[in-house]
Amino acid sequence: MSNYVDALHREDFVPRISAAQRRSDFVNAAVEVIATYGIEGATTRRIADQAQANLAMLHYCYDSKEELFADVYEYVAGRYRDVIKDSEPHSDLADTARQILRGAMEFYLESPSFAAATLELISWARRQHGDRGIAVYDQALESVRAALRGAAADHPVEPETIDQIAYVIATLADGFAMNWLTYGDRSAATEQMAIAESVLQSWLVVRVGSTSGTV
The missing domain is CATH 1.10.357.10 (Tetracycline Repressor, domain 2)
Structure with missing residues (x-):
């Protein structure tokens, strides 16, 4: 739990981005990752990295990959x-x-x-x-x-x-x-x-x- 909170806190050191914009970023990142690695290779880690966000933020915006x-x-x-x-x-x-x-x-x-x-x-x-x-x-x-x-x-x-x-x-x-x-x-x-x-x-x-x- 502490790692999750720490990761969210790290987001505070970058300019504030709305949740809606973050979700849009993750959707666009998912498209790029799926195109490169296919569905099976489209892990949440790769999607977060493509969106230049941490994994905790992705899970904050989305409860599941589904x-x-x-x-x-x-x-x-x-x-x-x-x-x-x-x-x-x-x-x-x-x-x-x-x-x-x-x-x-x-x-x-x-x-x-x-x-x-x-x-x-x-x-x-x-x-x-x-x-x-x-x-x-x-x-x-x-x-x-x-x-x-x-x-x-x-x-x-x-x-x-x-x-x-x-x-x-x-x-x-x-x-x-x-x-x-x-x-x-x-x-x-x-x-x-x-x-x-x-x-x-x-x-x-x-x-x-x-x-x-x-x-």
Whole structure:
């Protein structure tokens, strides 16, 4: 107990940081550690070290690693929502679909740790918790579908078509992420982004027709 109190006291010698900020730091640190060491290697010690905090502070903010990982899942889902929101041009369905795909691939390209951690988290969650792994993916897909529905408001399309476009975007983005993480070749990845966009564009022309001058 004295070691725990001493460790907390040592935190007093650094500028005061709110508990909310500390929790955010630990979540971001967990993403980096999971990307590097996988779920099994994501110990609380490594996460605390990555966050440049002591272990006692992590346990002060989180009662268990399970509780910390719950926040990590919410962070992952939130980042996908942000990427999709930032990618929406609100012009038409086809352009919105392309921009979402481009935004997702650019985010993966610039955030390889996030991409690696996300794939690891979803795979692990499906093995351990079932529904949680599905929920993370479902939330990301629903964000895509919502953006597509908004873009198609003036020219409504069938819900099945929205589902299909969201699926194609997810498949292309996930395939891009896997290739980028496997080879780490930025030049090749940039070319593959263009290929993925052309595949989506060709599919959109066949499935929904030309909805803008750029298709």
